[in-house]
Amino acid sequence: MKSAHTISSKFKWTEGLTVRDWLATQSFEQQFEFGMNYLKKYGDVVKENGSWIFKPFE
Structure with a gap:
């Protein structure tokens, strides 16, 4: 899994926040x-x- 990369990334839908900060x-x-x-x-x-x-999944 690439969860660490995803959680620290910024996407258009997070409005400029990292996913971690957006989830908060x-x-x-x-x-x-x-x-x-x-x-x-x-x-x-x-x-x-x-x-x-x-x-x-295997």
Whole structure:
């Protein structure tokens, strides 16, 4: 994953902020949705015994 690069990058939709700083302006629900959608590009995210588990694609 290139998450470190993505989180420190700036995009047009972040209005000049890094993704990290832009996420800080969003609600918890929006942050959670962003993270889940990002992870789903690279694997499955499942809830097991009340915890979220990331299983990367092989």
